[in-house]
Amino acid sequence: MSHLHWVAITEGLLESVWVVDPETLHILAVNEAALRLLGARRDEVVGSPVHRWASDLQDHVYWDEWRRGVVQTLESEAMLVRRDGELLRVQRRIGPVRPADGATVVLVAMQDLTEYQRTQQRLEELLAELRAVLESSSDGILVCDLDGRVRAFNRAFAQMWALPTTLLTTPDDPALLRHLAASVSDASAFQARLSELQRAPLMEAHDIVLLRSGRMLERASRPQLARGRPIGRIHVYRDVTERAAIDAKLRLAAKVFESSLDAIVVTDPERRIVACNPAALRLTDRANDDPAGQPVATLLDAPNRPGWEAEVAAALAERGYWEGELWLRRAHAPAVALLVSWVLLRDAQGQPLNTVLFAKDLSEKLEAQRRIEQLAYHDPLTGLPNRLLLGERVAHAVRLAQRSGRGFAVLFLDLDRFKGINDSLGHAFGDRVLVEVAQRLQRCLRQTDTLARLGGDEFVIHLHDADRSAAERTAQRIIDAVARPVTIDEMQFTLSCSIGIAMYPHDGTTLDELIQCADTAMYQVKERGKGHWRFYQAEMNAHLLARIQTDHAMRLGLQHGEFELHYQPRVDLRSGRVTACEALLRWHRPGHGLVLPGAFIGVAEETGLIAQLGQWVLEQAVAQARRWADAGRPAQVAVNVSALQFEQTQFVQDVADTLQRHGLPAGLLELELTESILVRDAEEALAKLQALAQLGITLSLDDFGTGYSSLTYLKRFALHRLKIDRSFVLALHEDGQADAAIVAAIVQMGHALGMEVVAEGVEHAPQLQRLQALGCDHFQGFWYARPLPVAEVEAHLGRTVTLPGAAPAPSA
Numbered sequence: 001m002s003h004l005h006w007v008a009i010t011e012g013l014l015e016s017v018w019v020v021d022p023e024t025l026h027i028l029a030v031n032e033a034a035l036r037l038l039g040a041r042r043d044e045v046v047g048s049p050v051h052r053w054a055s056d057l058q059d060h061v062y063w064d065e066w067r068r069g070v071v072q073t074l075e076s077e078a079m080l081v082r083r084d085g086e087l088l089r090v091q092r093r094i095g096p097v098r099p100a101d102g103a104t105v106v107l108v109a110m111q112d113l114t115e116y117q118r119t120q121q122r123l124e125e126l127l128a129e130l131r132a133v134l135e136s137s138s139d140g141i142l143v144c145d146l147d148g149r150v151r152a153f154n155r156a157f158a159q160m161w162a163l164p165t166t167l168l169t170t171p172d173d174p175a176l177l178r179h180l181a182a183s184v185s186d187a188s189a190f191q192a193r194l195s196e197l198q199r200a201p202l203m204e205a206h207d208i209v210l211l212r213s214g215r216m217l218e219r220a221s222r223p224q225l226a227r228g229r230p231i232g233r234i235h236v237y238r239d240v241t242e243r244a245a246i247d248a249k250l251r252l253a254a255k256v257f258e259s260s261l262d263a264i265v266v267t268d269p270e271r272r273i274v275a276c277n278p279a280a281l282r283l284t285d286r287a288n289d290d291p292a293g294q295p296v297a298t299l300l301d302a303p304n305r306p307g308w309e310a311e312v313a314a315a316l317a318e319r320g321y322w323e324g325e326l327w328l329r330r331a332h333a334p335a336v337a338l339l340v341s342w343v344l345l346r347d348a349q350g351q352p353l354n355t356v357l358f359a360k361d362l363s364e365k366l367e368a369q370r371r372i373e374q375l376a377y378h379d380p381l382t383g384l385p386n387r388l389l390l391g392e393r394v395a396h397a398v399r400l401a402q403r404s405g406r407g408f409a410v411l412f413l414d415l416d417r418f419k420g421i422n423d424s425l426g427h428a429f430g431d432r433v434l435v436e437v438a439q440r441l442q443r444c445l446r447q448t449d450t451l452a453r454l455g456g457d458e459f460v461i462h463l464h465d466a467d468r469s470a471a472e473r474t475a476q477r478i479i480d481a482v483a484r485p486v487t488i489d490e491m492q493f494t495l496s497c498s499i500g501i502a503m504y505p506h507d508g509t510t511l512d513e514l515i516q517c518a519d520t521a522m523y524q525v526k527e528r529g530k531g532h533w534r535f536y537q538a539e540m541n542a543h544l545l546a547r548i549q550t551d552h553a554m555r556l557g558l559q560h561g562e563f564e565l566h567y568q569p570r571v572d573l574r575s576g577r578v579t580a581c582e583a584l585l586r587w588h589r590p591g592h593g594l595v596l597p598g599a600f601i602g603v604a605e606e607t608g609l610i611a612q613l614g615q616w617v618l619e620q621a622v623a624q625a626r627r628w629a630d631a632g633r634p635a636q637v638a639v640n641v642s643a644l645q646f647e648q649t650q651f652v653q654d655v656a657d658t659l660q661r662h663g664l665p666a667g668l669l670e671l672e673l674t675e676s677i678l679v680r681d682a683e684e685a686l687a688k689l690q691a692l693a694q695l696g697i698t699l700s701l702d703d704f705g706t707g708y709s710s711l712t713y714l715k716r717f718a719l720h721r722l723k724i725d726r727s728f729v730l731a732l733h734e735d736g737q738a739d740a741a742i743v744a745a746i747v748q749m750g751h752a753l754g755m756e757v758v759a760e761g762v763e764h765a766p767q768l769q770r771l772q773a774l775g776c777d778h779f780q781g782f783w784y785a786r787p788l789p790v791a792e793v794e795a796h797l798g799r800t801v802t803l804p805g806a807a808p809a810p811s812a
């Protein structure tokens, strides 16, 4: 075949083709592609030896072997030398071709590998780049095929999931998946989600994966596409633990901003409002009118600090914060006081970003302060100044008086028998009485005077610039005002009060001194019948001091066993026998000798110590009666009971307990009560007396005839004995006919009411004879015996006394 034939045959091929003479190894024909490959003209190639274009030794060896018939075909890469000398890598197939009508030729078909090589290199570079990108990502990336087999993962993924080294070096999909499942807090949910994603290759998903270590991963799962078709899946894991924490903090901050009870206003650096929280909008009264964009200063004011805006700006610039009180102007309501903390926020470069204003509504605090001041300085019931405010006013008055040389008066006022109103009508009623009295007092005073309530029913009045006669007139005006009838709840009654007056500077120079003097004077009024006023006199205090000392000494005396009981025998006038004795208290007061009750019982009653003292007497008397009974000389012991002791709630129980403790039959105890006990609270007294009588105790009424001597309550209280007061008995001796008639009446009345009658203070035989004649049942008195110590009285118990007319009376 001619070389033209070969050209015609090979021209249409994409490959470069040489037709080579097997003998000469010269190129017989080439196609156009071969000429392009070599960069030579046809005449340069055709007829040239193949070695001209083959560069490497391998070619020479091959053609040599071909000629010797060692090899027939060859397929290999080879290097060609182009016409311009450039080397070119080609893929080459060599083989003999025997056309039917011609001699055998060698066909060399070549394909340029340059492009392929370039593509290959590009691909390798791309792969390297991709690998670098993959590795440089801080996200953990896992690439799987459609069956879920792991195709690749990066270092960040390995670190994020803490993959063991074995999994890094040896691919082991099941082990990797097991490791992942074991690392998450909910393995089954994790696996279920992976399976779900695998079943839906085109699905994109975002999940949060919680690791057992506490870290939080965000997973973005996307299909991997090739020519628009899914070929696998890429999972990108991102550690969002810190971000989640920051998000949570931001959410919290937003919540705080939203729900803060304090107003928060954010401004730009020029202090124009950027945002207000709901509390701020509520406070500004602009819930429907967002003030964003307005200068914040238009809402604020500080009437007493004209330059406040400049002050705030300077403080923010210098210190970064400002604190102080401002007023908030409001749309439809009065301005409110605010406590403002204002801070400046700067960016990382120190440039002002925003200012934030935290404001607390001070209205409640100011109101509370006002209330506190009101409470601190005023009496809550009457609204009058209290002692504190009075103190300040009087201190001021003292300063004025020191300059002017003029004095003033302090009046101490106490309502008379107010306790009775409180006890009988209740405290609420008592409070209304006090309010009424306060108003009346106020009306008696001038604007410059101060009326204060100290507590209870005690009021103190500072009379500004008043001398003795002004104080006297005011005191009398007050006495008259208080005495006018009061009507509360349709109940009408009258009150009275006692007033003590102290003068500055004569009686004292401080409020305490003046109050003390006025109080002492008031006390004197009370003692002398109440309902009046009195000026303080220096000797009053000495008297008071003595009482205080007596009270203190009595309390010590009780502890130190300085008290003792003496017993005065009581004689049955019919039989002449000593059947009972009256226990009478004695005090061996150090430095004072033996002190009789008249000197201390009154003080004990005033201070309340009588309750304790009375219980001590009862205890001693009952114990003594028990000892006498045990010694075979049973005698009834009469114990004096004071009103305050009787009023003790547990009095009946105390008596019963004392009897039981000493095992004394109740019949050997007599309680001597005074008439005042019966009139104070008749109902309660009746109940107590009935309880005592039920115990079997004898009840007698002491000092009968000196008090109310009411037949009504004598009947009502069903007492056992009446003791005729000593003053009537004394009169019998002095031959007072009227008193003798009284004694006769008492004896008859007592008997008529089923009571025995005891005469006390019998000092002379004629008295006794008169009493006998009048039918009196018992007597006691110095005629027979004085009150005696235990050791001496014992001799009298059970003894029969020879009464006048029968034999001379024995003396004690």
Ligand SMILES: Nc1nc2c(ncn2[C@@H]2O[C@H](COP(=O)(O)O[C@H]3[C@@H](O)[C@H](n4cnc5c(=O)[nH]c(N)nc54)O[C@@H]3COP(=O)(O)O)[C@@H](O)[C@H]2O)c(=O)[nH]1
Pocket: 568, 582, 583, 584, 585, 596, 597, 598, 601, 614, 617, 640, 641, 642, 702, 703, 726, 760, 761, 762, 763, 780, 781, 782, 783, 787
């Ligand atoms: N609550 C209590 N009161 C008590 C107690 N002990 C005594 N008292 C009361 O003290 C008042 C004075 O008592 P006293 O100084 O003991 O005087 C009593 C007798 O000594 C006195 N008396 C008795 N006979 C005569 C007499 O012939 N002449 C005379 N001049 N005085 C006499 O009388 C007092 C007893 O009085 P009375 O109690 O009314 O029987 C006195 O009121 C006591 O009650 C106590 O423990 N608790």
